[in-house]
Amino acid sequence: MNILAIGDVVGSIGCKFLRAHLPQLKKFKGIDLVIANGENSADGNGITPTSANFLFDSGVDVITAGNHTFRRKESYEFFDSCESLLRPANFPAGAPGRGSCVVDMGRIQVGVINLMGVVYMESMDSPFDVADRILSEGMPKITLVDFHAEATGEKRSLAYYLDGRVSAVFGTHTHVQTADECILENGTGYLSDLGMTGPVHSVLGVKPELVIQKMRTKMPVRFDIADGPCEMDCALFHIDEKTGKTLEIERLRLA
Numbered sequence: 001m002n003i004l005a006i007g008d009v010v011g012s013i014g015c016k017f018l019r020a021h022l023p024q025l026k027k028f029k030g031i032d033l034v035i036a037n038g039e040n041s042a043d044g045n046g047i048t049p050t051s052a053n054f055l056f057d058s059g060v061d062v063i064t065a066g067n068h069t070f071r072r073k074e075s076y077e078f079f080d081s082c083e084s085l086l087r088p089a090n091f092p093a094g095a096p097g098r099g100s101c102v103v104d105m106g107r108i109q110v111g112v113i114n115l116m117g118v119v120y121m122e123s124m125d126s127p128f129d130v131a132d133r134i135l136s137e138g139m140p141k142i143t144l145v146d147f148h149a150e151a152t153g154e155k156r157s158l159a160y161y162l163d164g165r166v167s168a169v170f171g172t173h174t175h176v177q178t179a180d181e182c183i184l185e186n187g188t189g190y191l192s193d194l195g196m197t198g199p200v201h202s203v204l205g206v207k208p209e210l211v212i213q214k215m216r217t218k219m220p221v222r223f224d225i226a227d228g229p230c231e232m233d234c235a236l237f238h239i240d241e242k243t244g245k246t247l248e249i250e251r252l253r254l255a
């Protein structure tokens, strides 16, 4: 089974680029399921029902999120009602939505878990403990984890912790694709960060001059999304349906 995971989609420019390329890629690579991180898919940050539906209509099956999940109030109800729109599972109880889901593909089921790091990020429940809890409650043999985190060390630690218990762990949040894809000893596929779907000439999707201004002055600056050519960073996990283990990872960067 081929499962594609797409890095943080930034703004309508990133959403449109995804729509222009995903259908063809799905056909060309024989992709069965698509997971995309949509935490920045709305213009002006966060995710809205409109940006989420745009991604679903473009061929994304499960949307994950991260630290920008609840930037937009208009999405709270949608997080509660839409089963394939996830927020990190280690948010405090009482936050809208859910942190994991199971996609029923008829002959086979696929689980997706979204977690957020706690190193150099807001404090949350332990992603390690929450992963244990979700897995002990029962997830399908094929289950993938989007670990939305800053620190590579934390990402690798969680991957080793879950090695053999999930099919794959991939990172999001940094918007910069890493080149460390590997299959761990017990069959879990791993990549520290998928990267981003958005403007190439940018700092994490934002106009560079605005980020430079912010860095130099430490004053509040409105971040506008950059324009120009885009890229779609993603990774294709080829998973053995019988064992749930990753057989091969193909890291992709469409530009």
Ligand SMILES: [Fe+2]
Pocket (backbone or CB within 6 Å): 008, 039, 040, 066, 173, 174, 175
């Ligand atoms: Fe992001």
Ligand SMILES: [Fe+2]
Pocket (backbone or CB within 6 Å): 039, 066, 067, 068, 148, 172, 173, 174
């Ligand atoms: Fe993030």
